[in-house]
Amino acid sequence: xxxxxxxxxxxxxxxxxxxxxxxxxxxxxxxxxxxxxxxxxxxxxxxxxxxxxxxxxxxxxxxxxxxxxxxxxxxxxxxxxxxxxxxxxxxxxxxxxxxxxxxxxxxxxxxxxxxxxxxxxxxxxxxxxxxxxxxxxxxxxxxxxxxxxxxxxxxxxxxxxxxxxxxxxxxxxxxxxxxxxxxxxxxxxxxxxxxxxxxxxxxxxxxxxxxxxxxxxxxxxxxx
Numbered sequence: 001x002x003x004x005x006x007x008x009x010x011x012x013x014x015x016x017x018x019x020x021x022x023x024x025x026x027x028x029x030x031x032x033x034x035x036x037x038x039x040x041x042x043x044x045x046x047x048x049x050x051x052x053x054x055x056x057x058x059x060x061x062x063x064x065x066x067x068x069x070x071x072x073x074x075x076x077x078x079x080x081x082x083x084x085x086x087x088x089x090x091x092x093x094x095x096x097x098x099x100x101x102x103x104x105x106x107x108x109x110x111x112x113x114x115x116x117x118x119x120x121x122x123x124x125x126x127x128x129x130x131x132x133x134x135x136x137x138x139x140x141x142x143x144x145x146x147x148x149x150x151x152x153x154x155x156x157x158x159x160x161x162x163x164x165x166x167x168x169x170x171x172x173x174x175x176x177x178x179x180x181x182x183x184x185x186x187x188x189x190x191x192x193x194x195x196x197x198x199x200x201x202x203x204x205x206x207x208x209x210x211x212x213x214x215x216x217x218x219x220x221x222x223x224x
Contacts, residue, residue: 073202081204084098084182099181101198101200102198102200103198103199103200104198105198106185106187106196106198106199106200107187107196107197107198108196108198109122109187109196110178110187110188110189110196110197110198111189111194111195111196112196113128113189113196114128114189114190114191114194114195114196115194115195115196117196125191128177128191129191130160131159131160131161131162131177132159132160132162132164132175132177132191133159133160134157134158134159134164135158135159135160136157136158137155137156137157137158137166138155139155139156139157139158139163153167153168154167154168155167155168156168156169159177161179162177162178162179163177163178163179163180163188164176164177165177169186169213170213170216170220171188171190171197171216172188172190172193172195172197172216172219172220172223173190173192173193173220173223175190175191175192176188176189176190177189178197180212181200182204183201183203183204183205184199184201184203184204184205184209184211184212185199185200185201185212186198186199186212186216187199188216193223195219195223197215197216197219199211199212199215
């Protein structure tokens with residue numbers, strides 16, 4: 001089916017090369033405010049959006065695929081992880097937990113603690129210096145059994161509320177301070193470079209996660 005407005009066409013079944021027209025069920029599409037198409041499909045079929053150029057075919061296809069992928073992703077999460085997507089969790093206020101943000105905002109607020117961001121600086125240099133004095137270099141990763149010996153290269157350095165640059169989490173320099181979040185996210189600032197860093201992820205990881213560390217390493221390389 002091809003016409004002046006985006007349409008949905010079910011193509012060939014790659015299994016037996018037959019056309020299953022009886023499963024075609026397209027509604028919507030057309031006008032300035034097009035509605036996403038609602039189509040019934042089976043596995044092993046192709047989807048084709050056709051129509052006049054500039055009428056929103058790509059947007060329709062991407063929005064539809066994104067919505068379906070997001071739904072399937074959420075259904076595949078464990079109940080423990082799924083709770084973090086609920087309104088109840090987002091409305092709750094837990095001390096030192098459940099902050100919801102994006103990477104750009106995390107980076108901006110950390111940057112504003114060590115430099116001017118849009119003519120705003122949140123903390124005086126003297127405050128940053130005082131609060132980032134290392135209080136202990138023996139902090140183990142959360143969740144490890146008590147009494148377990150942690151080698152120095154696997155211990156975290158803690159200041160007043162912030163983690164400091166340390167072997168397991170070097171950030172971008174010896175003066176960096178910040179804090180990791182759930183599943184691999186992290187935010188930190190570096191007073192010497194005057195930069196903030198934020199990384200968040202949609203895919204959780206609980207161990208041996210090098211994604212943020214690799215990005216921070218790239219930042220260190222750019223800073224020279």
